[in-house]
Amino acid sequence: MPFDKDPDLHRDTLAVRAAVPRTPYGENSEALFLTSGYVQPSAEAAARRFAGDEDGYTYGRYGNPTVSSFEQRLAALEGAEACISTASGMSAILMMCMGLLQSGDHVICSHSMFGSTIKLIGSDLAKFGVQSSFVSQTDVSAWAAAVKPNTKLLFAETPTNPLTDVCDIRALADIAHNAGALLAVDNCFATPALQRPMALGADIVMHSGTKYLDGQGRVMAGALCASQEMVTKTFLPVLKSGGMTLAPFNAWVVLKGLETLEIRMQAQSARALALAQWLQVHPGVARVHYPGLSSHPQHELAMAQQSNCGGAVLSFEVKASDADQARQRAFHVLDSLKTLSLSTNLGDTKTLCAHPASTSHGRLTEAQRQIAGVSQGLIRVAVGLEHITDIQTDLDRGLSSL
Ligand SMILES: Cc1ncc(COP(=O)(O)O)c(C=O)c1O
Structure with missing residues (x-):
């Protein structure tokens, strides 16, 4: 059984063990696969893999075993079914919004979120017809009052950057679900070492891996943890066409960072x-x-x-x-x-x-x-x-x- 699927293992163990299987060389530290393409066993197999009917790596923009190891380990720590990684935290937010929203949809965020998040959702996405409301981070009733018939997503960051305002994840999950919307949480500050939003009802956990997941200020990285279905059907197509792919070397650095998180x-x-x-x-x-x-x-x-x-x-x-x-x-x-x-x-x-x-x-x-x-x-x-x-x-x- 793969480590990340073994229900008997504790999080401390998953933090150092969850990864794709070892290669036949038996390396103890996870391998770093620096390759942009993969040799296919046959033209038929290649066709099946590109169509998504068979597992197997095809092209670096779509996937890489080192990147998969990072994704499996982070998903295991967050208690999520799946994870998809990106080149930075901001590109994870972009992937989330591109996957979930279309023109005319509405997002609710707090006005004390990270500055670039406010800029991306409040200004850049507005150019494509995405509506947004920014409310008090801590006032649950303000989030509820901002819900509209076209609200698709509540996006909370807790604690916030830089004022460390905290919002009630469980209460926001209830508001989102009662409105038929999703709750996403930016878990960059607390990390799964301290806070696991999915256990409190969140549907998506977003990360800037650039921060504590790496832990030593070396590389940029980002990720979304969610259900397998949402990762495969909603986010992976954006990655394939948008190309905000996490580089294998950066994935390897962050993977090793998770061991000491x-x-x-x-x-x-x-x-x-x-x-x-x-x-x-x-x-x-x-x-x-x-x-x-x-x-x-x-x-x-x-x-x-x-x-x-x-x-x-x-x-x-x-x-x-x-x-x-x-x-x-x-x-x-x-x-x-x-x-x-x-x-x-x-x-x-x-x-x-x-x-x-x-x-x-x-x-x-x-x-x-x-x-x-x-x-x-x-x-x-x-x-x-x-x-x-x-x-x-x-x-x-x-x-x-x-
Ligand atoms: C809370 C929070 N979310 C998202 C980001 C964006 O992450 P990145 O710089 O990896 O794009 C940051 C960066 O500072 C952040 O502090």
């Missing part, structure tokens, strides 16, 4: 909690956003949904009298860093600090930023594996000299 998430989240507690009482800090703090507005929901863990990302606002001073002070804190990285990625073992208002959310209008709560004094910290004292010392350098 659980222990990285636990260790990085422990440091994030300690840092959040320290920032909360720092005189230079106005506010800390971290679901692991009891002061977080959705703390209890986050603990229930995220395996009692706040995750490894927090954000905080520097104290300032107005927006100009706040931006200048946030820049001062970031420019004073010597150990940590000033970088917009997240999910790395190195701690990464960023100014969302001028980077990840820089393409939004000031009005969109304000409604999303992304202020000029906000700094996001994706906590890595450095010693907590060194992380605090590096942030304190700028914070204590404001």
Whole structure:
């Protein structure tokens, strides 16, 4: 029985074992297949494979064994029937929307989602007639009130980037299903190590593999986990014609990243909690956003949904009298860093600090930023594996000299 189908195996085991079968060479570490084409056993077999009537790899844009290993392992961790991977997290969202939506359909998202997601769904897809409503992340009744007869998809990101707002996955799944729509969850921040949206009713789990799944900031990757039918009938045709294929090398890197996901998430989240507690009482800090703090507005929901863990990302606002001073002070804190990285990625073992208002959310209008709560004094910290004292010392350098 393949590892990912064995009901007796635990997630820790699947994280290091789920993959396509070994080759006859018996490699212990999963093989990296760098090939763009496959030799077919016969013309008849090739015809059957291209028609989808027989299993077998045909062409690199359609599939690759290393890519399949990554997909099987991620599906096993998410508790999903199947997974399909893409070149980046954003192309996973594009594949999801191209597969599920057509002109005249309506999507509901939260207005505190990742900036590029807001741009893609709110602006780029609007050009093709897809309608969208952006509602409060945390107000379940606002999601319900936004439902229209043509609503096909609710898309939630929890916790959000960068404010770590948490939404109630089970409640949103009920709203979606009562409306005949689907719920998709961007599980990039919590990862399956902490949160498994499908067990809470979600139909699709979306990932930026660029983040914690890789875990060491090396490659771009994305994925959608869903039912086998949805993957085969709805998303695979988009991949075949759209070509947002995950490169085998990147798939191999992320596949190996999944092996340490659980222990990285636990260790990085422990440091994030300690840092959040320290920032909360720092005189230079106005506010800390971290679901692991009891002061977080959705703390209890986050603990229930995220395996009692706040995750490894927090954000905080520097104290300032107005927006100009706040931006200048946030820049001062970031420019004073010597150990940590000033970088917009997240999910790395190195701690990464960023100014969302001028980077990840820089393409939004000031009005969109304000409604999303992304202020000029906000700094996001994706906590890595450095010693907590060194992380605090590096942030304190700028914070204590404001
Ligand atoms: C929550 C979230 N979703 C999606 C993405 C997009 O992923 P990618 O950069 O791999 O396209 C990001 C990237 O920062 C993100 O933070």
